Amino acid sequence: MVQYLSPPIDLSFAALSDATRRGIIDELGRGDASITSLADKFQMTLTGMKKHVQVLERAGLVVTQKVGRVRTCKLGKRGLGAEAEWIEAHRKLFEARFEALDEIISEMKQEGSDD
Amino acid sequence: MVQYLSPPIDLSFAALSDATRRGIIDELGRGDASITSLADKFQMTLTGMKKHVQVLERAGLVVTQKVGRVRTCKLGKRGLGAEAEWIEAHRKLFEARFEALDEIISEMKQEGSDD
DNA sequence: TATACACTGAACTAAATGGTTCAGTATTTA
């Protein structure tokens, strides 16, 4: 039995699994933005956009600050370092697996015969 | 208005957002495995494990093949290239944002005064 | 001061997730 515990990366990968939220990150990469401007850009209600931003905030990817009546969203200092690390480490695993010769042979042997 | 279309990366990030599924990838990195052996290792019913494997399969991260009565799971040839690319490209966006001097100054100025 | 603006929270919805049990089917093995 193995226990895998890693609370925060769950949240960031989940946050990144939605195209709207990835789009928000793109957008904030071009400059800070209010909830209203993001809601306009992604054709969504204010409330809907607020929820997306909250998901990104909980994942640490975005930070927000409300001054006056407008809440400004920007990219979080946390960044994507942990995610990049996980992906890179495991990308090597994938590659290593395919260097085994018999893998390649059996790959060639079936070519879509699978169930 | 901006439309962000990217069907497959949604599936892989969603697949990676679960610790059990990341664990399955670790495990398959060490060698191919049956549904039963994975179910044992992660203390889960066969049916539950089958679902996790299906999620990984739909994301292209794992391929399976049934021979006789055992279904063998292995890492998919698709790999994590697209994900690595997305993450790397955006990691730079994050970093670029923090190179702006006024960002750093305003970061210093508040230090946890946020809402 | 009255109006418009930007957000917020509660409540609701439909669908997806992560898990289960139970009842099979197909394949080995004794």
Next chain:
DNA sequence: TAAATACTGAACCATTTAGTTCAGTGTATA
């Protein structure tokens, strides 16, 4: 051939997700 093994599918469950509407609150502006 009988029993054990490995999986499969349907059905169910509680929770989360992605969105909505509606009714506010607080802030800026005319």
